[in-house]
Amino acid sequence: DTGVSQDPRHKITKRGQNVTFRCDPISEHNRLYWYRQTLGQGPEFLTYFQNEAQLEKSRLLSDRFSAERPKGSFSTLEIQRTEQGDSAMYLCASSLDDSSSYNEQFFGPGTRLTVL
């Protein structure tokens, strides 16, 4: 297993377009998280899944954002009608629900979104 992967690594789009990002977690991990990181800031939580269930969503996740994790494996994050303020690095992380794991999250390389 090579860790958490994200696709694409970079995405440039025009304002108003829809974009979709994919995250493949570490295979045995049942939790998956999405964060957003803007320049000079720490990552901010967006949402998380336990298996296929989306258990928490941040108020940062407006109705233009939707995330899915069908079958509890990979996840997609879609942004509809993108705005320039959506420009950021979108990070995915996964973790194992295990009492000995400290809930350590393993991060992917991120998808950098630029909205023109």
Next chain:
Amino acid sequence: AQTVTQSQPEMSVQEAETVTLSCTYDTSESNYYLFWYKQPPSRQMILVIRQEAYKQQNATENRFSVNFQKAAKSFSLKISDSQLGDTAMYFCAFTAGTYKYIFGTGTRLKVLA
């Protein structure tokens, strides 16, 4: 609300020297976890060190150690024998119960040759 504060936006250290990065947090939870993550330029975040709040002993991982002061809600990271490869953004993170991480704004560390 739970918050994490890193008050040092940038720091530099000479190679082989020791540097300490500061982190304070605020929570009403009694049990939680604290982490330091490293984000090298254009590379993904990796865990440096972690600490459970109920453990009084400070965590140590090779050249990295923490000073965890629960009453003061302080969690600083000490890097000994700094190496050029330690150059990165360092984020302090907190989690309790809900599993999501709350991150500080980061400290950019530059190790000078």
